Amino acid sequence: IxxxxxxxxxxxxxxxxxxxxxxxxxxxxxxxxxxxxxxxxxxxxxxxxxxxxxxxxxxxxxxxxxxxxxxxxxxxxxxxxxxxxxxxxxxxxxxxxxxxxxxxxxxxxxxxxxxxxxxxxxxxxxxxxxxxRVSIMETLSPLSKQEMVSYILHRFKKSGVYEMPRSFATTDLLWRFTKGYPRLINKIMSRTLLVAYAEKETRISRKIVREAIASLNTPKQKGRFSTLALRWATGFLLLLLLFWGVAFSPLRLTNTISIDRQAISGWIAQGAAWTTSLGEDGERALASWHEQGLAWLNGLINESSQPSQSPQTLPLPAPPSPPSPLPQEEKNDPAPAGEPVAESERLEYPSPFMRGPQ
Known part of the structure; x- marks a missing residue:
């Protein structure tokens, strides 16, 4: 498709x-x-x-x-x-x-x-x-990463942008979301230009591309974000258990913690968006931590539900360690020789609205 x-x-x-x-x-x-x-x-x-x-x-x-x-x-x-x-x-x-x-x-x-x-x-x-009776059956595969870059640059040339950038740093972000499907590439790039125009930007940055992707709100992006939000919600619960020492009983919690729900929701959403920026490796690390956390939580519930003469001294299993919080995506790209980097999120990219020589 x-x-x-x-x-x-x-x-x-x-x-x-x-x-x-x-x-x-x-x-x-x-x-x-x-x-x-x-x-x-x-x-x-x-x-x-x-x-x-x-x-x-x-x-x-x-x-x-x-x-x-x-x-x-x-x-x-x-x-x-x-x-x-x-x-x-x-x-x-x-x-x-x-x-x-x-x-x-x-x-x-x-x-x-x-x-x-x-x-x-x-x-x-x-x-x-x-x-x-079928003599030939062929499958039209999505573009490879390099083919995707060539396709985008070709479209820019056709639209009149003759000076191509030396580094197209949003390539990884586009590739992770589109997986090389031309229809998605076209939609995101068209929306990217629209967002840049609306914000009066003359250069394409990661921030602009992320806003364009978010504005499309495709089922694929929405479902992926929901899964990540669920994992981060589980991670937040594990952190609560770790830092506040909540103990379970068969019928009720022995401690009650009042927490700002809006703050929790914002934290979960930011965590899901952050994981999206990490790429597939980051998602796999978070998924592994999510599974370990669920196993730890189940073990905690099972242990607390057993009758004990001294429930206050109930030994708890050690919780799993979360993945490293430093996303590789956010590291600044090396600047080309002789050119300063204005902002970590800004790319030195020629304006898509300026036509080249006729």
Missing amino acids: GTGKTLMLRLMMDDLPDRFETALILSPHLSRLELLLAIFQDIGLPIPTDNTASLDSLLRILNDHLYALAQQGKKLLIVIDEAQNLPDESLEQLRLLSNFETDTQKLLQIVLFGQPELRDKLAQNNMRQLAQ
């Missing part, structure tokens, strides 16, 4: 040689009959108007048309986007269409564009006959 398959489809359609007649299907929620009617409509074949069109009659008309194309040295190419949404009966109809051939050649070719669910559907047992 978001790797550019539909764009590739259109580029392919624009670059097809004249020997292909094309039928492009963009809405694949079609029955067998509706699929044939959509093909007829796209290639301009007449459709019976007496409401007596059947699968057999349409297939005969299509077969005659394909033979006529073959006489002209042409072939029909059926292209279907979002093919994972095709019903099984329509996929079976496509398999039957692939049987149209002469003694020397196929009369049509079929290209399916779809999301990963299409591969899963073709792997099903009832689709094995169709899968056996």
Whole structure:
């Protein structure tokens, strides 16, 4: 999703040689009959108007048309986007269409564009006959980190920014969030320019990019932040147990602690945002600490629930040590030779709103 398959489809359609007649299907929620009617409509074949069109009659008309194309040295190419949404009966109809051939050649070719669910559907047992006829199956992967940088710089050049920066220090932040998916890259970069314009900034900084990411509020970012907030909330509880010495009984807490809830919520949110800036290594460290903390907390509850003659002297298991609080991300980037660093969060980046020489 978001790797550019539909764009590739259109580029392919624009670059097809004249020997292909094309039928492009963009809405694949079609029955067998509706699929044939959509093909007829796209290639301009007449459709019976007496409401007596059947699968057999349409297939005969299509077969005659394909033979006529073959006489002209042409072939029909059926292209279907979002093919994972095709019903099984329509996929079976496509398999039957692939049987149209002469003694020397196929009369049509079929290209399916779809999301990963299409591969899963073709792997099903009832689709094995169709899968056996697939000669080429390719997966369009996200961009690598270097490809992402090249893509962004290419877009800047196309927009008129001819002086490229020597260091694009927001690369890691963009890569962690987008994982190389062009659709997310486009959304974040467009929003970044909008945020920079709204704040009257002429340089792109990490702060601007973070604000752009936060303003998008995509499900991926929201879910990831919620998970981190839960881990930090657990960490905060462990710190309370450690510093205030709260002891559990089966029915109640022996000590009551009054804490500013708003301050706690702010601390948890800041901790989650801080962990996001650490990257995958920081998240793994916090996840490990989270699991150890839960195990320690469960052990504490189990120990306190056991009957004891001296509950005041109940030995407590040692809590786990939290990960190092120093994020590597926040270290200042080395300044290029001969150039000072104005702010730790500011990058020396040419204005995206200044056009180069024409």
